[in-house]
Amino acid sequence: MLPTVLITSVLAAALGLWAAWYAVRDRPVLFKQLVGAGAVEAALLAQVVVALVAGAGGHVPSEPWTFWGYLVTALFLLPVAAVWAMADRTRTSSVALLVVCVAILAMQARVWQVWTA
Numbered sequence: 001m002l003p004t005v006l007i008t009s010v011l012a013a014a015l016g017l018w019a020a021w022y023a024v025r026d027r028p029v030l031f032k033q034l035v036g037a038g039a040v041e042a043a044l045l046a047q048v049v050v051a052l053v054a055g056a057g058g059h060v061p062s063e064p065w066t067f068w069g070y071l072v073t074a075l076f077l078l079p080v081a082a083v084w085a086m087a088d089r090t091r092t093s094s095v096a097l098l099v100v101c102v103a104i105l106a107m108q109a110r111v112w113q114v115w116t117a
Contacts, residue, residue: 001080002040002112003102004047004050008047008104009105011036011043012101012108014102015036015097015101016097017063017068018033019033019097029093035082037078037082037097040078044078045075047111048075066114071107074111079098
């Protein structure tokens, strides 16, 4: 589980920095950033698959409801940010993407804590 948490966190942090740079420059989200969001989403989906396989192998997190709540919620955040970015073509879309990336980073920290507890 550690590799998927690290990969997802690095991708989300990179996307968040990119969104922060655009927010500071007063620019909306670009399509390339949404492709980057797709990469983060793919990493989140891979994390779900790894957790399912580990669960089938007998490794259950200490708090399964919390663990799966964080994973499923993280899966829905980026599509919501993408819809927001396409609907709002101002700097606010970059700020929204940045906030979602920070939330995903916090959720990844909690996923790791719950998994290793």
